Amino acid sequence: MTVGHPLEAFTTIFGWMQFQNLWDILVFSGIAFIPFLIIVIRAFVDNYTGQEAKAGSRKSVHMMEVEIVKALSVVVLAAQPIWPLSLSELEFDNSCDQIPDVSDIEDTTYSDTFNLTNASVPVWWYATMAISKGITGAAIAGIGCPEDMVRTRIELDLQRISDPEVAQNVQRFMNECFVPARSRFQKDRPDVSALLEQHGQDDPEFIGSRVYLQTEGFYDRYRADSPVHGFNYVPERDDPDYNEGAEPDFGRPHCADWWSGNGGPGLRQQILGEMEPTFWEGARDSMSGWFGTPDEELEDRMIRRLVEESAVRAPHVTSGLVNSDTNAGLFSRLTASFGIARQEMFAHGPLMLTIREAAPIVQSFLLMGIYMLLPILLVVSLYSWGPVFVATMAILTITFWSYLWAVSRWLEDNMTAAMYPDGAGGFIGPAFGSLMSPDLGMKDSMITMAVGLLHIGLPLIFSMIVGWAGFKLKDSLNANSQTTGSMADKGSAAGSAAGGKLMEGSRRR
Numbered sequence: 326m327t328v329g330h331p332l333e334a335f336t337t338i339f340g341w342m343q344f345q346n347l348w349d350i351l352v353f354s355g356i357a358f359i360p361f362l363i364i365v366i367r368a369f370v371d372n373y374t375g376q377e378a379k380a381g382s383r384k385s386v387h388m389m390e391v392e393i394v395k396a397l398s399v400v401v402l403a404a405q406p407i408w409p410l411s412l413s414e415l416e417f418d419n420s421c422d423q424i425p426d427v428s429d430i431e432d433t434t435y436s437d438t439f440n441l442t443n444a445s446v447p448v449w450w451y452a453t454m455a456i457s458k459g460i461t462g463a464a465i466a467g468i469g470c471p472e473d474m475v476r477t478r479i480e481l482d483l484q485r486i487s488d489p490e491v492a493q494n495v496q497r498f499m500n501e502c503f504v505p506a507r508s509r510f511q512k513d514r515p516d517v518s519a520l521l522e523q524h525g526q527d528d529p530e531f532i533g534s535r536v537y538l539q540t541e542g543f544y545d546r547y548r549a550d551s552p553v554h555g556f557n558y559v560p561e562r563d564d565p566d567y568n569e570g571a572e573p574d575f576g577r578p579h580c581a582d583w584w585s586g587n588g589g590p591g592l593r594q595q596i597l598g599e600m601e602p603t604f605w606e607g608a609r610d611s612m613s614g615w616f617g618t619p620d621e622e623l624e625d626r627m628i629r630r631l632v633e634e635s636a637v638r639a640p641h642v643t644s645g646l647v648n649s650d651t652n653a654g655l656f657s658r659l660t661a662s663f664g665i666a667r668q669e670m671f672a673h674g675p676l677m678l679t680i681r682e683a684a685p686i687v688q689s690f691l692l693m694g695i696y697m698l699l700p701i702l703l704v705v706s707l708y709s710w711g712p713v714f715v716a717t718m719a720i721l722t723i724t725f726w727s728y729l730w731a732v733s734r735w736l737e738d739n740m741t742a743a744m745y746p747d748g749a750g751g752f753i754g755p756a757f758g759s760l761m762s763p764d765l766g767m768k769d770s771m772i773t774m775a776v777g778l779l780h781i782g783l784p785l786i787f788s789m790i791v792g793w794a795g796f797k798l799k800d801s802l803n804a805n806s807q808t809t810g811s812m813a814d815k816g817s818a819a820g821s822a823a824g825g826k827l828m829e830g831s832r833r834r
Contacts, residue, residue, distance in 0.1 A: 326414055326415055326416070326454065326455055326458055327415070327416050327417070327418045327458055327462055328415050328416070328417055328430075328458075328689075329417075329461075329685050329688065329689075329724075329727040330417070330424075330685035330686060330688070330689055331417050331424065331427060331430045331432075331433045331435055332433075332435055332685075332686055332689045333415075333417075333685070333688070333689035333692070334412060334415040334417065334430045334435075335412070335430075335435050335436075335439040335441055336689040336690060336692065336693035337410075337415060337454075337689075337692065337693065337696070338410065338411075338412055338415075338439075338441045338442075338443065338444050339439065339441055339693060339697075340692065340693035340694070340695075340696030340697045341406070341410060341444035341445070341446050341696055341697075342441065342444045343696070343697035344406065344444075344446075344696050344697050344699055344700060345406045345444060345445055347697065347698075347700040347701065348404060348405075348406065348700040351700055351701075351704055356704060357404075357704060359704070360396060360704060360707040360708050361393065361396060363707055364389065364392045364393060364396060364707060365389055365393075368388045368389035368392060369389075395708070395709070395710065396707065396708035396709075397708075398710075399703060399708040399709070399710060399713060400703075400708055401448075402447060402448050402449040403447050403448075403449040403450065403699075403703060403713050404447060404700065404703050404708070405447055406444070406445030406446060406447055407445060407446075407447060407448055408445065408446045408447070408448055408451040409443060409444075409445055409446075410443060410444050410445065410446045410451065411442065411443035412430070412441060412442060412443065415430065416429075416430070417429065417430050418462070449713070449717075450696070450699070450720075453717050453720050453721070454720065454724075456721075457720055457721045457724040457725065458724060460721075460725070461724050461725050461727050461728050464725075464728040464731075465727065465728050465731045468728075468731050468732065468735055477608050478741070480608070481608060481627070481630070484599070484600050484601070484627075484631060485599070485631070486596065486599045486631055486632075487599060488595075488599060490554075491595045491596065491598075491599060494553070494592055494595065495532075495592065495596065495632060497549070497550075497553075498532060498580070498583060498584070498592055499532055499632075501547070501548075501549055501550045501580075502532070502537075502544060502547050502549075502580035502583065502584075503532040503534075503537075505547050506534075506537045506543045506544060506547060506580070507529060507530075507537075509542070509543065510529055510536065510537070510543065513542075515540060515542075517536045517540055520535055520536050520539060520540070521536070523535075524536070524622075531625065531628075531629045532584075532628075532629075532632055533584060533593055533625055533628055533629070537580075538581055538584065538585075543580075544579065544580035544581040544584065545579055545580075545581050546579075546580075547579070547580045548577050548578065548579050548580065549577040549578055549580075549583060550577070551577065552573045552574070552575035552576060552577055553575055553576070553577065553578055553583060553589065554575055554590075555575065555589040555590040556575050556576045556577075556578045556582075556583070556588055556589030556590075557575070557576050557588060557589065558573055558574070558575060558576040559576050559588075575589075576588075576589075593624075593628065596628045596631055596632070597624060597627070597628065599631065600627065600631075680780055680781065681730070681733075681734075681780050684726070684730060684780055685727070685730075688723060688724075688726055688727070691723050692720065692723055692724070695716060695719060695720060695723075699716060702716060715795065718791060718795055722787065722788055722791045723788075725787065726784040726787075729783040729784050729787060730780055730783075730784075732779075732783065733779030733780050733783055736775070736779060737775065737779070740775060744771070
């Protein structure tokens with residue numbers, strides 16, 4: 326039997342352990358037998374008060390027999406724990422990598438915290454769980470594994486340049502290479518239409534610009550203002566006026582060599598090294614499949630996003646880096662301030678993603694609550710099958726939420742792909758929801774809202790539909806019962822009248 330979340334395996338065992346605990350308490354205290362006493366008393370009272378004593382006694386006996394048999398069937402099938410359920414029988418199907426690095430429920434810390442082994446489950450509820458899990462699993466398999474583009478996008482946005490040395494090198498490269506090269510580009514306006522067509526019109530705004538790297542007079546002209554750690558000192562290239570024996574430990578590379586790593590540690594690779602390796606490799610492969618974008622272009626886009634995010638988190642440098650016009654400093658600082666405020670709101674991922682991640686946990690707790698409180702429901706309902714069917718539909722409905730969440734994830738992926746038809750450039754672009762993005766974060770906000778509405782709205786609508794259907798079915802059954810009872814009473818009265826007339830006629834003869 327599969328579970329939708331590793332936690333659900335432990336809450337399921339715990340819920341049925343509490344079911345058995347409460348059932349034992351009700352049995353040992355005698356409360357579990359009170360419904361049978363109420364059935365007997367009610368059968369006699371209802372029939373004796375409505376009919377003659379002799380006819381009522383016969384009907385009360387028959388009714389009591391029927392009600393007791395029904396109650397006993399509920400006790401045997403839905404109340405008495407019989408079927409053993411162990412933790413080893415519950416499996417978490419992580420074939421779609423919903424939770425990374427979890428292949429079995431034993432791989433989680435829940436196994437260390439929840440000291441649970443096995444429990445016993447009534448036959449009816451075991452069958453209910455098996456059927457609901459089977460139907461839900463088959464429905465999810467029909468959709469297939471989602472690409473989960475939204476999760477990848479948000480995890481990309483959480484990547485940062487955390488190494489102070491790398492951040493300092495980025496800052497130096499911007500000041501000593503990018504700003505002079507960009508100023509020269511704005512001044513000279515060289516004909517680089519072929520490069521712009523290949524790498525995008527916004528390429529000159531990127532510190533690793535292909536225009537500056539492949540056009541003469543830019544990154545091959547400018548050099549670092551001071552020695553860069555890891556690059557050898559070359560007298561012909563660097564300042565030759567040092568006294569013999571007083572040469573610096575490191576040299577001043579040209580910007581092109583500094584970026585690509587020709588003769589020392591390349592800044593491009595240093596920035597990529599700030600990404601979590603396993604995650605970035607998987608994300609890069611996924612995005613290559615989604616958009617058909619070459620790996621090198623994906624890497625450049627991610628470097629640009631990391632650098633821009635670092636600029637947003639350091640507003641004192643954005644006025645000189647985001648916009649080279651001196652009159653734009655105030656606007657850039659305001660933009661950075663808004664970006665920081667928005668980033669603080671989504672520092673650990675958008676709220677809607679949090680809802681999506683918490684939904685299976687809430688589902689596990691709800692199912693556990695139903696399991697553990699079933700003994701009280703059965704006793705209070707006098708072991709009636711009506712509440713058993715209601716609880717059964719509740720378990721089926723809540724379990725089926727997993728399929729609805731799979732549908733919403735499928736819609737997320739396709740919605741994201743539709744909103745970024747130009748490829749991974751727009752997908753990786755600026756940070757998630759950033760006010761510095763071309764659309765001011767509108768697309769990202771729409772996706773974020775859709776995630777929350779789908780994950781909350783679909784289960785809510787489905788539960789309302791099932792509840793309404795159950796309510797109408799109950800009314801229909803009650804109406805049929807009243808009609809049948811009325812017809813039976815009329816038929817009985819007609820039969821009694823006919824029998825009385827027949828006896829009266831025979832006496833006259």
